[in-house]
Amino acid sequence: MLNSLYGVHPEELAKFLAAYFPAYRCKQLLHWIYSRYVFDPGQMSDLPADFKDFLTGGFDLGMPSIKQKLSSADGSVKCRLSLADSAQIELVLMPEAKKLTLCVxxxxxxxxxxxxxxxxxxxxxRNLEVHEIVQQILLAAAESDxxxxxxxxxxxxxxxxxxxxxxYAVRLIQDASTLAFSPRRTTIxxxxxxxxxxxxADSGVKAKLAVSLNSARDEVRSELMPVNARYPLQDLKSALLYFLQKSRFRVTLEYILIPGVNMSDADLKALRKFCGDLSCKINFIPYNSVPFLSYRAPSPTEIEAFMQKAQSLPQAVTLRRSRGSDVCGACGQLVVNDIKNKPEVHHEPDRKHRPTPVRR
Ligand code: SF4
Incomplete structure (x- = not known):
């Protein structure tokens, strides 16, 4: 089986291709893929035939297909992708006034x-391969205006x-010869x-860290997140302090608001204690209901009452509005359903040579 071209770091690719072609051919290739989002060598008009043959003979250049594309009333777009082995994953594009966030x-x-x-x-x-992560970003960029x-x-x-x-994928897309994606705009x-x-923290890769906290009480957090039994809050906090020593970015804590579970005064008090000396900001996210899960979404009144109290926390707090919840593209809603009985909307990726570069 051939290696996917999209999982090869540009430095390695340049070294490999230099044995057969002049260095500028690699630059041309990277420009087609990462600036113009053209993935078919046949459409790379300034490349010679022998280079195109070499690429198609030596690499897998295939891309996932978009099996379903759903647009939310709020402008978010959720795409379901089918990978080479027919496994399916989802990505969500969330536009705001001056931002376009891609969730992969x-x-x-x-x-x-x-x-x-x-x-x-x-x-x-299964885990996604490097190229499957990079392909999500490339397909989303090609799809977006x-x-x-x-x-x-x-x-x-x-x-x-x-x-x-x-x-590896983050290193690849942050490289100057690919997307030069900004570390401060990359969040893991x-x-x-x-x-x-x-x-x-030790990897040297520059990106922000977000932690899905959801409760600062071990007993509640363990109910919500089994990982807490293995890595309780005290251990989590010391890992965050370690990360902060190594990173120039403050940490983001994500806190999904679930009525009757983590929105009481005792929950806020525990959160205040946990955050005490952490350089962090806290995003509160109203829970999005999922048909087969038993939690309910908070009402606007419950959210407002909670957020009023949360303003007293010393950290910056924000209420992150759910995006794409009507198409199940919001936080906690991504799942590949059994869709046998539902009509599918097929949208093939627009392969026009559209120069819509990712912001540098
Ligand atoms: S994808 Fe869902 S189940 Fe997995 S860690 Fe994130 S919140 Fe938990």
Whole structure:
């Protein structure tokens, strides 16, 4: 089986191709892929035939197909992709006034079993390869009319359970000859895998860290997130302090608001204590209901009452509005359903040579 071209770091690719072709051919190739989002060598008009033949004979240049594309009333777009082995993953594009955030997947399914999360119900099928992570970004960029400004690893899967591939993909897309994606606009999220946080901190890869906290009380957090039994809050906190020593970015804590579970005064008090000396900001996210899970979404009144009290926390707090919840593209809703009985909307990627570069 041929290696996918999209999983090869440009430095390695340049070294490999230099044995056969002048160096500028590699630059031309990278420009077609990462600036013009053209993936078919046949359409790379300034490349000679022998170079195109070499590429098609030596690499897999195939891309995942977009099996379903759903647009939300709020402008978010969720795409379901089918990979080479027919495994399916989802990505979500979330436009805001001056931003376009892409949420990518790192695994097919997830083994962590968080009780509020639809993806956890799928169980882990496999890790994504480097090229499958990069391909999500390239396909999303090719599909979008605006440049992608922010990248978050918050789709399907636990990124730190596939850390080597995630870090390699981040290095690849941050390289100046590919997307030159900004480290401060790249966020890797975790449910709290303590050794993974330390490895990420030691890796030298520059990106932000977000932790799905959801409760600062061990008994509540363990109910919501089985990972807490293995890595309780105290261990998580020391890993975050370690990360902060190594990183120039403050940490983001994500806190999904679930009525009757983690929105009481006692929950806020525990959160204040946990955050005490952490350089962090806290995103509160109203829970999005998932048909087969028993939690309910908070009402606007419940959210407002909670947020009023949360303003007294010393850290910066924000209420992150759910995006794409009507197409199940919001936090905790990503799951590949049995869709046998539902009509599929097929959208082939627009392969026009559209110069929509990712923001540098
Ligand atoms: S919240 Fe994240 S870590 Fe937990 S089950 Fe869902 S995808 Fe996995």
């Amino acid at each position: 997947s790192s695994q097919v399914g997830c083994s962590r079993g968080c009780s509020f999360c639809a993806t956890g119900s799928m169980k882990l099928r 605006k440049p992608i400004t922010n990248l978050v690893f918050m789709g399907m899967g636990e990124p730190l359970d596939n850390l080597d591939n995630v870090l 999220s975790t449910c709290g895998i303590v050794p993974g946080i330390r490895r990420f």
